Amino acid sequence: MIFGHKDADGDTLGCSLAFAEALRTKGKQVWVVIPPPLPMMYEWLPGFDQVSDRPPPNADPALVLFFDAGNMERSGSGVRHIATHATIVNIDHHLSNTRFGDINIIDPDASAVGEMVIAMLDAYGCPITATMATNLYTSLMTDTGGFRHENTTPDCLEAAARLARLGADPGQIATMVYKSRPLTTLRLSALSLAAMHVEADGKLVWSRVTRGMLRDAEAEMSESEGIIDTLNSIAGMEMAILFKEVSPALTKISVRSRGGIDAAALTAEFGGGGHLRAAGAEIEAPMDQAVKMVLTKALEAIAGTNGRQPPSVGRTSRAGRGPQPR
Numbered sequence: 404m405i406f407g408h409k410d411a412d413g414d415t416l417g418c419s420l421a422f423a424e425a426l427r428t429k430g431k432q433v434w435v436v437i438p439p440p441l442p443m444m445y446e447w448l449p450g451f452d453q454v455s456d457r458p459p460p461n462a463d464p465a466l467v468l469f470f471d472a473g474n475m476e477r478s479g480s481g482v483r484h485i486a487t488h489a490t491i492v493n494i495d496h497h498l499s500n501t502r503f504g505d506i507n508i509i510d511p512d513a514s515a516v517g518e519m520v521i522a523m524l525d526a527y528g529c530p531i532t533a534t535m536a537t538n539l540y541t542s543l544m545t546d547t548g549g550f551r552h553e554n555t556t557p558d559c560l561e562a563a564a565r566l567a568r569l570g571a572d573p574g575q576i577a578t579m580v581y582k583s584r585p586l587t588t589l590r591l592s593a594l595s596l597a598a599m600h601v602e603a604d605g606k607l608v609w610s611r612v613t614r615g616m617l618r619d620a621e622a623e624m625s626e627s628e629g630i631i632d633t634l635n636s637i638a639g640m641e642m643a644i645l646f647k648e649v650s651p652a653l654t655k656i657s658v659r660s661r662g663g664i665d666a667a668a669l670t671a672e673f674g675g676g677g678h679l680r681a682a683g684a685e686i687e688a689p690m691d692q693a694v695k696m697v698l699t700k701a702l703e704a705i706a707g708t709n710g711r712q713p714p715s716v717g718r719t720s721r722a723g724r725g726p727q728p729r
């Protein structure tokens with residue numbers, strides 16, 4: 404059984420589907436479980452039609468694999484009873500991974516877990532088919548923000564080139580991921596960007612997605628995913644924060660950072676996690692209260708880096724590479 408993580412992204416899905424295909428080729432019975440709601444924007448991925456949103460009642464897997472899940476809780480409540488009597492394999496690239504598996508394969512230097520899956524398939528002598536290549540290319544492309552983030556390493560680009568040779572179609576995959584947005588997504592983005600605030604001489608940029616905006620745009624909260632990246636595109640900013648009003652009592656934050664600012668350090672203050680450049684947290688507080696608490700800490704972080712050396716980032720750094728959707 405393969406478990407994807409909550410708010411499934413291209414990495415967890417691409418890896419899960421590619422590895423499922425490899426196991427089926429070897430004659431194994433495989434279930435792929437993605438916690439609800441299923442991310443329908445990825446329904447075109449090969450094998451997506453065989454994904455379920457909860458473990459089948461009769462499933463009794465000997466082996467449970469997790470791809471791209473920093474902790475087991477990120478894979479939903481369905482995990483619990485299954486995981487007690489199976490061997491757990493935890494394959495991930497988050498520095499903050501809790502090593503919850505019986506076997507933990509963690510490589511924070513991997514641009515995407517897809518890169519690790521390619522190495523595993525090679526080690527097992529398992530050929531990569533065109534459909535597996537499509538899934539794995541999607542993993543690499545989405546976790547590097549379309550091959551633009553700091554985690555876009557030579558290894559990643561070489562792996563992507565190899566997958567393209569094996570049958571992944573870069574133009575088509577980019578169209579499906581980046582050029583297939585519903586109109587409601589753009590409307591929501593417009594409302595949120597219009598509500599943008601700038602503080603600390605432009606170093607801190609933040610905005611909100613409220614329930615009211617969702618109603619006005621006729622959009623779902625999942626459609627807010629790209630907004631943080633638009634905030635992150637502003638010249639001179641060091642930290643971008645998006646506050647999402649999940650319910651009157653629950654606020655989610657997405658954080659992006661540059662320079663000497665650590666996004667994961669900020670979200671850790673609120674029980675969240677992630678990477679140096681991209682992180683998130685869920686705060687059990689109404690939006691206005693969450694905004695106050697988080698902005699206070701964010702401004703402290705920005706003030707604290709004045710005149711200090713930034714943490715080592717870039718091509719040679721080991722730790723914390725990889726801004727990506729959580």
Ligand SMILES: [Mn+2]
Pocket residue numbers: 414415471496515516546727
């Ligand atoms: Mn990932």
